[in-house]
Amino acid sequence: MAFFRKRGSAWEFRISFIDRRTGKTKEKSKGGFKTKKEAQIAAAEAESAINYYGFNENGNEKVDKYFEEWLEIYKKPNVKPITFSVQERNVRLNILPRWGNYRLKDLTRNEYQKWINGLRGHYSEGTVRRIHSIFSTAMNDAVHEFQIMRENPIQKIKIPKQVDKSGKVAYFTREQLELFLDCVKTPMKNAKYQHSIQYYALFTLLARTGLRIGEALALTWDDLDLNEKTLAVNKTLVYPLNSQPYLSTPKSEKSERVIRLDDVTVKLMKRHRVNQKEVCLMYTNYKPTKDNIVFHQHDGRWLRTNVVREYFKEVCKRVNLPVLSPHALRHTHAVHLLEAGANIKYVSERLGHASVKVTADTYLHVTKKIEDDALTLYERYVQI
Incomplete structure (x- = not known):
């Protein structure tokens, strides 16, 4: 029920109501109306809104x-x-x-x-x-949830589209990848542990499996079955800025997967497992990992994501390649598979994408080539 009073030359209304959120009695008031009729009309509108929403619009919070x-x-x-x-x-x-x-x-x-x-x-x-x-x-x-506003003021906002799709996916050609990995084989001159092949094993694994960097760094030797030539992805390493690393579940439900390994990768990972032990024996401050980690720091802890990125960039610079990030090896693996004629559904499952559409949209330039090639084959077939 609304109450009205005249203050000076202006009219004011005051409404008492039960706030549905709290069950408490609250009041809404507003003044400055020239006539009582104007105050009555405004009060009726306010009461109608309160009856509909169950609370008085607030929105005063910063x-x-x-x-x-x-x-x-x-x-x-x-x-x-x-x-x-x-x-x-x-x-x-x-x-x-x-x-x-x-x-x-x-x-x-x-x-x-x-x-x-x-x-x-x-x-x-x-x-x-x-x-x-x-x-x-x-x-x-x-x-x-908070019920402090009646409607979302930023609905139906339009996000300007990405007009230029070129360069959306950064990857190495086969020749560039070979050049990159050949360079990683040779330790950098200032590398502290010259005998270690850890980065060569890591970057090769990324390039031949399409693992995300967090998935690769989270691996333990228990996740690899080198006899069956498989690798299980069931966790990812998260390394927040200025914070301690921790293991988390994979990015999505589809990200949890088992990947088949090719013979070259299996052979290299076996070699890395032996090399890992050799390095621990050769360098007194290089400690074995307690957690059976596949790629680790000299003190046995998880390898830092930012350190891997910096090493990757240095290698790119050494051989005059585009300075990319380790994620480019994931794109590289996907592009090479598609160019080789692999089924896009297989590629999607191998990468752990949420759907085939994600794969197709991401590698549009490659899938377009596949479509063109398929159409060319069809044209040749019907002309025979």
Whole structure:
């Protein structure tokens, strides 16, 4: 029920209601109306909204305070630590610097769309989509979980498309891969453990299996059955910045898989297993791993992801190849398989992709060539 009173020359309404979220009695008031009739119309609209939504629109919370609570309550307990780390970093580095001082109810679709358009000048389409997804999910929770807003103000936002698809996938040609691996065979002059073939084994394994770097670094010798020529992927190593590494479940359900190894890879991994023990005997400060780790630091701990990346870049520079990242070896394996005529479903399963569509979309330039070649074969066939 609404109550009205005149304060000076203006009218004010006051409404009492039960907040469905808390069960407590609350009040909403607003003044500044020139006539009582105007106050009555506004009060009726407010009562109608309260009856529909069950609460009075708030939205006065500042964005930075809201995201602090949202991350802690709705994200941290429900996602993997590495996922939470990525989301928290995006909030801290991208969202809060621009929107932190805004109140939730001050967010507007037009201003937000302009910001999204601007982000595309600095980030890829995929990165911008991730940032927007975090923001939009948080706003949906403000509506449906926290119930402090009536609607998501940033719905139906358009992410500018990636126009130029060239160079989307970085990989080595067969000749470049051979040059790269030949270089890794020879230890760098300043390498501390000259007898070790660990990096040669690691990069060869990545190039011939399509493993993700985290999957490879998480391997223990128990995961490899070199007699059956198989490798089991059932975990991944996560190495957060300025934090301790830990083992996590694979990226997706399809990422947990068993991979067949070719003879060259089997032979090299057997050699690496022996070499690993030899290096421990040759160098007094090189300790054997207690956890049966396939690739490890000199003190027996997990090999650091950033160290592997830097080593990879140095090799690229030494042989004048494009300076890529170890993930390029995963792309390289996929491209080479497809170019060799492998079935795309097999490639998708070997890589641990969530679906064949992911594989096809990622390696569009290769699958297009496969389609063209297939069509050429068909044309030749029907002309006979």
